[in-house]
Amino acid sequence: MNLQENILSTLSKAFNELFNVELGAEIFNLQYTRERIKGDFTLNVFPLLRFTKKSVDESTQELGEYVKANLDYVANFNIIKGFLNFEIEQNYWLKFANLEGNNENYGYVESNTDSENIMIEYSSPNTNKPLHLGHIRNNLLGFSVAEIVKASGKNVVKVNLVNDRGIHICKSMLAWQKWGNGATPESENKKGDKLVGDYYVLFDKKYKEEIAELEKTGLSEDVAKKSTKLLAEAQEMLRKWESSDNEVVSLWKTMNEWVYKGFDETYKKLGVDFDKIYYESETYKLGKSIVLKGLEDTILEKQEDGSIWADLTEDGLDKKILLRSDGTSVYMTQDIGTAHQRFSEYDISKHVYVVGNEQNYHFQVLKLVLKKLGHNWSDDIFHLSYGMVELPEGKMKSREGTVVDADDLIAEMINTAKEKSEELGKLEGYSNEEKEKVYKTIAMGALKYFILKVDPKKSMMFNPNESIDFNGNTGPFIQYTYARINSILRKANSQDINILDDFNESINLSDKESSILKNIYRFPEIIQEAAAAYSPALLSTYIYNLVKEYNQFYHDFYILGEENQDLKMFRLRLSKLTANTIKSAMQLLGIDVPERM
């Protein structure tokens, strides 16, 4: 039992004995005591007055006395306007520090074969579009959430779904065929994803030109859009692709390979990976057959033109097309197939889709259609919907070129980290290779933290003209603190001090020191909370606060320079604990910490 559980059960007993009421632990509002107020845990007594049937002051006083008398480590209590603050004896924190002193996995819960299996899909790139800042948010979120859920004691399967089929793919293939002159990534000296992306943009340009031409002949915009030769050719290509036309399929394979190679490079830079990759091209047929089965079972309906629909109007949604009149699949069709395949392949209790909030409606429909088709596991689908990354001038639009390219941004960050680091000149003695590694660590730390510290649900602002900060509430600030602690630990080591020896617990803790210990004590809870909320932001806020406190401590107290041996040993231990916690928390954010910087 941890502290809170002990206090809660003692409170239950208190109500039983003092006020003659049976209350479960869940009724008590027990929180960590606010900063600047004496105490460690705070009970809000107001909501309990209806059970005590006594005045606020009396109730609070009696509860405080009871808990103090009946719980060992409650050293004292104080009362402020109906808030009962329990003060935990410092010995408890000191024991805790000795106990967890060198537990590298402190806070993590190991999973086993009985643990829940959770599937997390993220990234899900479109093979026409090179990865940009929006995708970076997706990838970082997905990876971090997976790490956090894993650390909370679950088995995690990270999956990626590649959007490798559909009319959009045919657009870039067609453009390459028509105007590519056989260009390859090698011949153009360009990353494959970028090259293919260029042809997608080119298609759109030519398509718009053709629409404009048609409009000049007197057609309305809507009619013109549907009458272009280009679109007709793309549609024809999709039909050929779905009927496995050799030429089309072989071009498709070639161009996809280019893209994958490019994506892999970017994934590697971002430090994200997957346990399994699914391809739409391999699941859409399953989706198709499920849809046809649904039609047979009269759950779905067919229109005169042959297209197949789900009628969701009873549930407050619209009608949704699941198969086109020419028999080809839409996005929803393959998603039905993919979900089906995954739930039959794996025994998963939850399937998390990390997908932008622009697709909220899509997932609402997906869950509902699956449910209608009789798949109860549709309830286990969770759409982790995150907000857009906005630029000062508005949304990023691939086709309009207003995107912040992932590779460019990463390169720029590394460059900034390098400049800054060289300016400070703290890496003397490192080889160039080691230095480059540190630059990358810092650059990615800055970028990742910048993105992950924002609540996933909220849209976030990124101003490309203001480079991402390295001071304040940033990744490098946290990394710096880690490097600083390490510097001390290295020195201690070279003085033959064994940090892992138990320290003498008969010392007096300063407020700052016990505050740091309390913070570290909370780490396991934070992991659980972050996992339950699928929110890396909770972890970044946590680690920032811890680091800030440690830096204050570092500034105000000597560690190695402390003359009292017991205090010195304790402070080294405290530093070690902090470093471990920083490293663990940052790991869950997918951020590395450097030994020096």
Add this chain to the structure above:
RNA sequence: GGUCCAGUAGCUCAGUUGGAUAGAGCAACAGCCUUCUAAGCUGUGGGUCACAGGUUCGAUUCCUGUCUGGAUCACCA
């Protein structure tokens, strides 16, 4: 138009079941390197928590309405 999400300091963001004096960072200004890394620490200024009602001992938090911004309602993915 329907549905959903958001609005907290000049800017970027915290604020988890309603609770104590609403917090950080950046930017601005003023300080701190003759012992452990100044990517740090300390201080000052900066708020009608969009607005108006309601619920109650108590609302940034819950409810209703209004305003503003965004997303979505495709035979795109």
